Amino acid sequence: AVFRGSQADVLARMEMAVSACAPESGVVVRVTSDCPLIDPDIVDSQVGWFLDHRDRYDYATIGPDLRLPCGTSVEVFTRQALADAHANAVSVHDREHVTPWIKDPENGLRNGITPIDLDAPDVRLSVDEAADFEAVSAIIEALYPLNPEFTLHDVLGFLTAHPEIAAINGNVVQTTGPYAAKPARSK
Template sequence: MKEKSPGIVAIIQARLGSSRLPGKVLKEVQGRPLLSYMLERVAQSAYIGQIVVAITNRSQDDPIVDCCHKEGIAVFRGDEDDALDRYYQCASSFHADTIVRLTADCPLMDPKVIDAVVAEYISGNYDYVANTIPPNATFPDGMDVEVFSFAALERAWREARKPSEREHVTFYFWKNTDCFKTHRYDLEESLSHYRLTVDYPEDFEVVSKILSELYPRNANFTMQDIISFLMRHPEIQKNNASIASNQGWEVSLEKDKHTWREI
C-alpha cells in the first residue's frame, strides 16, 4: 500500500548559476517559474512526505528561496561545489530515512515515475535504485529519479574523495557496486531518445511548448502524455534531439585525473 511517510524526503538540487542557461530553474512559462511546476508535480507522489529544495550558499540563489516560500516548500542551503555534503547535511537536518534525489532541471517530472522507482527500492530492500544509471538507461533525460537510504548516503559522504564523487551526489554508488545493493529501474521499451530536461535554450523551447499545450488541459499529465504529444509533433522533439546528455560528468571526471596526479 502506498503511503506518504515523513521519512521519505525528496531533495531537489537547484541553482541559478548554470553556464549553459543561466537562471533556468526560474525561467517562466505562461507567467510561472519552471521550479513551481516541478514542485506541484513532485507533491503528487504517493510516497514522499517532505520536499526540500537544496541550493547553494551563494546570494545569487536567493530568488529560489522566494519561489519556494511562495509554494510553501522548505529550503536548505549548503556548499556549492560539494553537493554530496549538501545532500548529507540536508537529509540529516530533515531526519530522512530514504532520500529521493531530484534535480530542478527536470520540471516535467512525473510523480508516477517517482512512485515506481520508490516502490522498486522498497520491495527489493536496496541501498540505491535509479532509472538513470548509464549506460543504456531507458528513461528520457528529464525523468531522472534516484532513491537511496540515509545509511548509504552517510557512507558515501564519509568515504568519497574524488571531485566527481563530491560534485555528483551518487557517483560513489555507481563506482562501488560491491559496497552497495544497487539496481536500475528500466522501461520495457527505451524512451531515452526523448530529451525532457532543461539545460540549453533549445531544451527550454521544447519544455515550454509541452507545458503550454498539456498543462492547461490537464495539470496532472503523465510521461506517456508527453511522449504521445511529441510523437504527434516530431518537429518539436527535433529541436533538442542532437544535444548529448550529462556533459557535466565529463568535466568532473577530468578533474579526477588532475587530482590524482597531484596526490
Template sequence: MKIVAIIQARMGSTRLPGKILKTVNNKPLLSYQIERLQQSRYINDLVIATTIEEQDDLIVGFCKRNQVLYFRGAEQDVLARYYETAKAFNADAIVRITSDCPIIDVQVVDKTIRYFIDNKNFDYISNTIERTYPRGQDTEIFSFAALEKAYNEAILEKEREHVTAYFYTNPKMFKIGSIKSEIDYSRYRWTVDTEEDFNLIKNIIENLYCENPNFTLKDTVQLMEENPDWFYINAHIEQKKL
C-alpha cells in the first residue's frame, strides 16, 4: 500500500494571508510541519497540494528550494485538487493534513495511519469526528477508491471545498472509523488561522523546538500547563464553520 500525505496549502487565507510562510526563528511554519511529518514510519510520499493561482508561486518556490514534492490544482475545488494529486502520485491511501497545523505530532498521525492499516474494512478514518485532540492535530486517512467516489459524486460546494465532507455526511455509503485520545485535550487550539493563533504557536516553538525538534503533544500540553495564561491568547477564536 502506497500512503501519500497531502498537505493542502495556499497563500490566500481569508483571516491571515500568507500564514504558512510566516516565520518563527527565521523558519517558515510550513517547514516545521514538513519536518515533523517526514518522521512518519508509514508515509511514502509527502506532497504539497497548492493552487494554480499566481500568489501560490511562492509556495512552489518554497517546495523547489527545499526539495519538497508539490502539485498544483484548483483553488476552490479542493476535492479535485486532492484527487488529481493522489492520482499523480499513485496513492493507494491518502493522509489529509492542512497546512495550518505546524506543530502536528507525528505520533498522532502514525496512530491514525496504523489503525487504517490494521482495519482494512474502513474507507475513512479521522481523529476529528469526536474531537478529543487539540485543533492542530487533525489527521484523516482514506482510500483512493473512496476519494475517487467522492470526486465523481460530490456536488455541493462544501463537499468540493472541504474534501472529506462527502464521507462523513454519507455514513451509509462509507465505512467510517474514529480515533480518540485517551485524555480529552480538545480545549486546546494549536492551529494557525489568526494572528492570535500565530502568537501562541510562536511561543510554543520558541520554547520547545531548540531542545527537542520532535516535541510531542504531551510536551506541548506540559508547556501549556506551566504557562496557563497562554491558553487565553487564542481561546476566544471561533473556528470557521463548514
C-alpha cells in the first residue's frame, strides 16, 4: 500500500499510515527511505528480539554505540508508543524524525538495545547526498547480479575488497540523527 502525508510532519504521516494500513498491529517497524540497503536478516533479528522482550520495552534499536553502518539501522516500537509520540511530541525535530520523543527517557517509555554481532559504524550507506547515491549505486550494481538477496555482510565484504567505493562518500558528514557529526572511531 502507498500512503502520502505531510513532508514536514513525518510522525503524523507514520501514525496515519499505521492507522490506515495496519490498525490492529501492536508493533511498528521503522526503516527510512534514504536507506536502501536494509538487511532483512537484521530486521528479522531485531523484530524477534523485540517480540521476545515486549513485556520490558516500548522501543528498541541497535545501539547506543552505533555499531551498524549509517543507513542500515532499524527501529521497532509498540503501536502505543507511536500513538503517544503523535499525541505529545510538539517540537519540529521530534515530529520530523519520528522517534526522538519515544527515545527521550523523560517521557517514561522503556527503551531497549538490541544486541548485534557487527562492528562497522564508520561505513556510510545512507543516501542523502549525490556521493552517497553514487556509492550505493556502485554497491548494488556490483552485488545484485551475483545475488539479488545480498546481505549487509556481503556489502561490508565488498567494501573491504573495494575501498575506492567506500571512499566515494567517505567525506560526507551526517547532519541529523544518531550518526550526526560523529568522528570516525579509532581502529
